Amino acid sequence: MTTTTETVLDARGVTMRFGGLTAVKNVDLTVNSGEIVGLIGPNGAGKTTFFNCLTGLYIPTEGEVRYKGTVLPPKSFKVTAAGIARTFQNIRLFNNMTVLENVLVGRHTRTKEGLWSALLRLPSFGKEEQASREKAMELLEFIGLDHKAEHLARNLPYGEQRKLEIARALASDPGLILLDEPTAGMNPQETRAAEELIFAIRDKGIAVLVIEHDMRFIFNLCDRVACLVQGEKLIEGTAGEVQSDERVVAAYLGEPFEGAPGADEVAEVEAAEAHAEEAPAEEAPAEEAQAEAAEAEAAEAEAEAETDADAETDADTEPETPAEDDTAPAADSTTSTTTDGEAK
Numbered sequence: 001m002t003t004t005t006e007t008v009l010d011a012r013g014v015t016m017r018f019g020g021l022t023a024v025k026n027v028d029l030t031v032n033s034g035e036i037v038g039l040i041g042p043n044g045a046g047k048t049t050f051f052n053c054l055t056g057l058y059i060p061t062e063g064e065v066r067y068k069g070t071v072l073p074p075k076s077f078k079v080t081a082a083g084i085a086r087t088f089q090n091i092r093l094f095n096n097m098t099v100l101e102n103v104l105v106g107r108h109t110r111t112k113e114g115l116w117s118a119l120l121r122l123p124s125f126g127k128e129e130q131a132s133r134e135k136a137m138e139l140l141e142f143i144g145l146d147h148k149a150e151h152l153a154r155n156l157p158y159g160e161q162r163k164l165e166i167a168r169a170l171a172s173d174p175g176l177i178l179l180d181e182p183t184a185g186m187n188p189q190e191t192r193a194a195e196e197l198i199f200a201i202r203d204k205g206i207a208v209l210v211i212e213h214d215m216r217f218i219f220n221l222c223d224r225v226a227c228l229v230q231g232e233k234l235i236e237g238t239a240g241e242v243q244s245d246e247r248v249v250a251a252y253l254g255e256p257f258e259g260a261p262g263a264d265e266v267a268e269v270e271a272a273e274a275h276a277e278e279a280p281a282e283e284a285p286a287e288e289a290q291a292e293a294a295e296a297e298a299a300e301a302e303a304e305a306e307t308d309a310d311a312e313t314d315a316d317t318e319p320e321t322p323a324e325d326d327t328a329p330a331a332d333s334t335t336s337t338t339t340d341g342e343a344k
């Protein structure tokens with residue numbers, strides 16, 4: 001069997017500004033058919049904003065997003081209809097509807113009747129209902145929740161609610177699914193199950209773009225990984241390439257590195273802060289040095305005066321205080337004396 005690779009998603013130069021804040025800056029990203037691509041980056045890097053630009057929730061300030069070669073309309077329901085489905089960071093289910101009904105709602109873009117007749121269960125909805133139900137049950141079976149089809153969504157454990165969100169997104173028959181932190185709040189067992197589910201989604205022929213903070217999960221899962229830092233794409237490559245890139249490690253640890261997005265600004269601020277901290281520290285030694293010099297001068301003058309007086313009164317008498325001989329190596333003795341004095 002030969003498979004041809006098709007560019008499913010092609011985002012070019014996507015920039016999103018909120019007033020003075022550039023949340024996403026000139027980001028290019030492609031996802032090909034059969035691929036699982038990861039999007040990582042520290043908190044606030046712009047990942048969700050980028051997702052929102054891809055799915056019509058935000059109209060990018062600059063740039064273009066194409067799905068299978070066609071520029072996407074800036075409306076989320078049209079983007080879904082075009083073939084891109086998504087899940088959200090915070091679960092958004094209809095809690096008082098059953099598991100099955102939640103999936104049926106996700107099908108509204110593929111039925112003639114639309115969302116409101118699905119939600120309100122208008123008579124016209126019944127005509128298409130049977131086919132939709134069958135499709136929805138297939139999806140529930142796929143995610144392993146068919147036995148809970150009639151349960152209320154709110155009664156599902158957390159991990160199953162996340163799965164249900166994925167099933168609802170799949171109900172729109174997407175060619176690409178965007179998953180925003182699908183394992184957030186999951187225990188290790190649920191995370192492993194989510195990983196298997198995502199591989200199975202890819203095996204169904206649906207390309208995947210996934211945001212995650214769990215690095216082990218993302219590096220296990222993804223064919224390619226892109227890392228955003230302060231809105232800019234820092235690197236894109238295989239899991240191995242990204243994992244071993246010291247700039248990625250530094251970005252996660254919050255350490256600046258040469259050429260990092262925003263590094264110039266950070267360096268300027270740090271230099272200014274360092275200068276402000278150093279200034280008083282520099283003054284202190286200068287003041288100390290002046291005081292030391294003054295002390296030394298005074299000691300010298302005193303010694304001289306005593307020496308003169310001694311010489312005048314009794315040239316044979318031993319001086320009580322160090323004489324000129326002792327003051328000769330003035331610099332050294334002054335320094336050590338003063339230091340010792342301060343230490344006392």
Ligand SMILES: Nc1ncnc2c1ncn2[C@@H]1O[C@H](COP(=O)(O)OP(=O)(O)OP(=O)(O)O)[C@@H](O)[C@H]1O
Binds near residue numbers: 041046
């Ligand atoms: N609607 C908005 N209005 C103003 N600023 C916003 C808006 N949405 C996001 N931002 C800002 O844009 C930046 C990127 O936020 P975003 O949520 O995209 O980051 P993220 O990488 O998804 O973070 P996290 O991993 O914490 O979810 C942040 O500084 C955020 O405060």
